[in-house]
Amino acid sequence: GSDLPVCASCGQGIYDGQYLQALKADWHADCFRCCECGASLSHQYYEKDGRLYCKKDYWARFGELCHGCSEQITKGLVMVAGEQKYHPECFSCLNCRAFIGDGDTYALVERSKLYCGHCYYQMVVTPVIEQILPDSPASRIPHTVTLVSIPACSDGKRGFSVSIDQGCGTEHPRTVRVREVDPDCISPDMKNSIHVGDRILEINGTPIGHVPLDEIDLLIQETSRLLQLTIEHDPHEPLGQEPGLAGSPLPTLGSPLRSPAPVPCGDPAAMRQRAVTRSCSTDKSPGSGSVGSPASQRKDIGRSESLRVVSRAHxxxxxxxxxxxxxxxxxxxxxxxxxxxxxxxxxxxxxxxxxxxxxxxxxxxxxxxxxxxxxxxxxxxxxxxxxxxxxxxxxxxYIKGGTLRSLIKNMDSHYPWSQRVSFAKDIAAGM
CATH class of the missing domain: 3.30.200.20 (Phosphorylase Kinase; domain 1)
Structure with missing residues (x-):
């Protein structure tokens, strides 16, 4: 019928009960492949200029490129949001073009689109909240990695609790997830940032794997101080899923974040009239970032913890x-x-x-x-x-000694020509 989706790759109608949605288009699962090697991309993909790549081919072809201008990053300061890297002058909102400074709120939506906090709330969060659908808004907010700043409070309650899985080795590292959220104790503006099942990646800027196990809960429940949590929200991850059961280990901050696995066709809880697996869109290439505060009254979500410096001189x-x-x-x-x-x-x-x-x-x-x-x-x-x-x-x-203009203006006829020629040569070399 007229409602039948059409595959963006082959142009044929999609009759399967399950298909992929990515890059604002529908795809047969079998058509969603790397343009270089043909590998299936149902679990993770990279995109550049409308072409799909697996991780290996993407990095082989594009390497260390600025996600904003697509030019190479050779040295100097690098703004990092997960795997995405930016020149400092390219770290600006996709919508309003405002530069995102240190401590400013921002969001890297669906692992690729960079917004300031205000534009993120207006363009992503608000439409989700306004939709009247049976599932919760949290399940419809795209994949995000959010740096949440939670202020100190006097009542001794954070409004949420966590569960800790100690993991076993490098393949299944320690994971900390939000176990419960008390709507009576958590501020309304924080409900868009913390959800049951979300994974905590960093505490006060320290990767969770580097925080002593016995200090994790103490740090979170220390209500007399500001708490900063880097939280990964994956709307496609089943609640309560243990690390390692999805076929690949959960990523750490800075590693590529996987797109969701297809929903099993036989899972009635995951299906409505037509099962749809929504692969998290990567407008250029995947990575994780910190999601900005939705509005000015919401708690600030900074980005300084996502900053990495290649050269200390900058x-x-x-x-x-x-x-x-x-x-x-x-x-x-x-x-x-x-x-x-x-x-x-x-x-x-x-x-x-x-x-x-x-x-x-x-x-x-x-x-x-x-x-x-x-x-x-x-x-x-x-x-x-x-x-x-x-x-x-x-x-x-800053160079002392005044300006070249004043120096030239005050030259007299006795000023040595060798010095004048030296100045001219240095100026030409600099230009």
Whole structure:
């Protein structure tokens, strides 16, 4: 009939009682294969430019690419959400294009689409909540790995409890899951972040495997302090499933997260009129990330715990870290400001835009990309980036001695030509 789904690969109608839904399309299970080697992708897949890949072929072809701009990541700061890596200047919301700074809320939806916390709530959570369906909203929220910040409380109750499976070796590592959630003790805004069966991956930024077993419950129930939990929500994982029973071990943070296995056709509890296995869509390639707070009144979900630094020379600054000084130079599009680190006293230069038209911002991002890759004796050393008011600025070293303009202006006829030629050669080399 007219309601018969059509396979995105072969173009034929799907008559099976079970099929895959991924990338906003329907697929025969047998047609959902790696475009390189033809391997079945019913359990895990990667996608790039509309083509499907297995893990091996994806990494062989694309390697360490920025998930935002698809260019190679060679060195410097890397923003990491699970397996997804971004240049700092590419870590921005897919919808509103705002830069996502340190401590800002965000969500990596279905292992690929990056949103700020506000856009995530508007585009993903709200439509799910507003649907009137017999199953719970939690089962319809896509796969997420969420960093939840739970404030200290005075009543001594967190509103949820956990179960711990000690595991056995590297193949079946220790797992900690949310066992119960008390709706009377947990704030309404946290209900979209913590669900029964969710897996806790990190406690206060420490991977669960590195937390002493006897301290896990103590840390969670210590209500006098802020608690940060990195939680994996997999809507397709059966509640109560023990590690290892799904055919592959549960992933750790930073490892590829598997898409769900097909629902058995004979399982009446999992089927309605037509059983559908929804493979978690990967708009470019899979990974895990931290999901942002749905709205401004909701608890902040930061992203600093998802940050990994490849080069210690590059840093991320917060506006509160720096004390602004004099304006060193100003052009048509931007200005350079002398700044001092509040704690270390380090003097640096911050370059920021003063015009924000689209072309200027594109040019500025290109400058950031070039600067962070350069190491040259005649170019200012790139130190890091600063996110301020949803905009990106970059920080370079500060060189004493004034400006070249003032030096040239004050030259007299006795200034040696060898020095003048040396200046010109250095400028040309830097350019």
């Amino acid at each position: 840093r991320i600054f917060r506006p509160s870290d720096l004390i602004h000084g004099e304006v060193l130079g100003k052009g048509c599009f931007g200005q350079a400001i002398k700044v001092t680190h509040r704690e270390t006293g380090e003097v640096m230069v911050m370059k920021e835009l003063i015009r924000f038209d689209e072309e200027t911002q594109r040019t500025f991002l290109k400058e950031v990309k070039v600067m962070r890759c350069l190491e040259h004796p005649n170019v200012l050393k790139f130190i890091g980036v600063l996110y301020k008011e949803k905009r990106l600025n970059f920080i370079t070293e």
